[in-house]
Amino acid sequence: MGKFYESIPPELVPWILKQEMFWVATAPLSSEGHVNVSPKGVRDCFHYLSPTRVWYQDLTGSGVETISHIRENGRITLMFNAFEGPPRIVRLFGTGTVHEFGTREYEELIPPEQRRPGSRAAIVVDVHKVGSSCGYAVPYYEFRGHRQALLDFFISRERADQNDEAAHAAKGLKAYWEEKNMRSIDGIPALQAAPKAAGVPSCTDVMKRAEASINGNVPVRANGSALSVKTGRxxxxxxxxxxxxxxxxxxxxxxxxxxxxxxx
The missing domain is CATH 1.20.5 (Single alpha-helices involved in coiled-coils or other helix-helix interfaces)
Structure with missing residues (x-):
């Protein structure tokens, strides 16, 4: 049977932090607008602050629905579910706040050494309800590792901006934001500060971490346990x-x- 809580129960926190991916759901106010569901799966992007507040590092993609919807109405739901062990689904219902790259709030949450390639915002969620249910219909899956393609793609984009005098190369990250991330598919405004930021951070440290992952070095989970990227064991x-x-x-x-x- 499903259970509801006013905040995140302490016993669920280790399980949530152990998950290798989660889903984010948002929607515009218009009844004709498109409901959006996005999977998030890069390690160490999700963070727990308190029983009523979490945040995650939002990486650049070809769409920007979550940021647009939060700017319009704030509604957001995060969902985690078990692919191994006992079945479980946990939903965090809350109100989101967008802190874009280039803002003080972003820099306070994401110092340069923790920033992932292509990171465009920190999404803070104030949780007002938590739902836990069985998840009996969710199949078993074995985790084998995280994909490197997105990080590799935006490493090259950030390098282009780093090598450009104006920090705004034609094939750089900011140009990508301006082309893909200014409005949702329904025309709702999205990124505002990031494309106009004074510069892009040096991605030397994140490139080293990404290359270490490719070479098979062992990264560390948010909960402190180590996992092999290549084998998932x-x-x-x-x-x-x-x-x-x-x-x-x-x-x-x-x-x-x-x-x-x-x-x-």
Whole structure:
């Protein structure tokens, strides 16, 4: 049976932070407008601040519906669901606030060393209701790793702006924002400050992290546990498998020794 809470229960926080993706739903006020649902799946973009406040780092995409809808009416719902273990769906109902790249609020939430390539805003959600339900119909899926394509694409866009004297290259991030992210598909205004920001941050650190992911280095989850990007297996699980292999190898060697050499 579904349960509702006025804030995020403490026992749900570790589970929420463990999820590798979540969904964001918003809608315009017009009955003829398009309801939007967006999946979010880049690690360490979601953050928990308190039982009634969370935020996530909004990365650039070809659409900008969430920002447009929040600017118009503030309504937003975040949904998490379990793909492994016991079934569960959790929805965070709230009111959103957009802090664009180039604003003081954005910089306070996202220091340069934590900014991901293509990051355009911080979306803060003030939660007024939480819904938890069974999720019995959600199938099992095995997590194998995060895609690198979006980060790679916007690394190249940010490099273009970095190499341009005006920090506004024709193939840069700001030009992309101006082309794709100024209005929703219903014509509602979206980005305002980001395309006009004085510069773009150096993406040296984020490029190193992205390249480390490509090379198979182990990143860290928001809850502190490590996970292999390439295989999707936890480091703890890999260690157990290595110990099992070592034990099996030892047994095999001992058997061969007893058979051909004998026991003293």
């Amino acid at each position: 936890s480091v703890e699980r890999r260690r157990v498998e290595e110990l099992v292999f070592a034990f099996a190898l030892g047994v095999a060697v001992a058997a061969v020794y007893v058979r051909f050499v004998g026991v003293a």
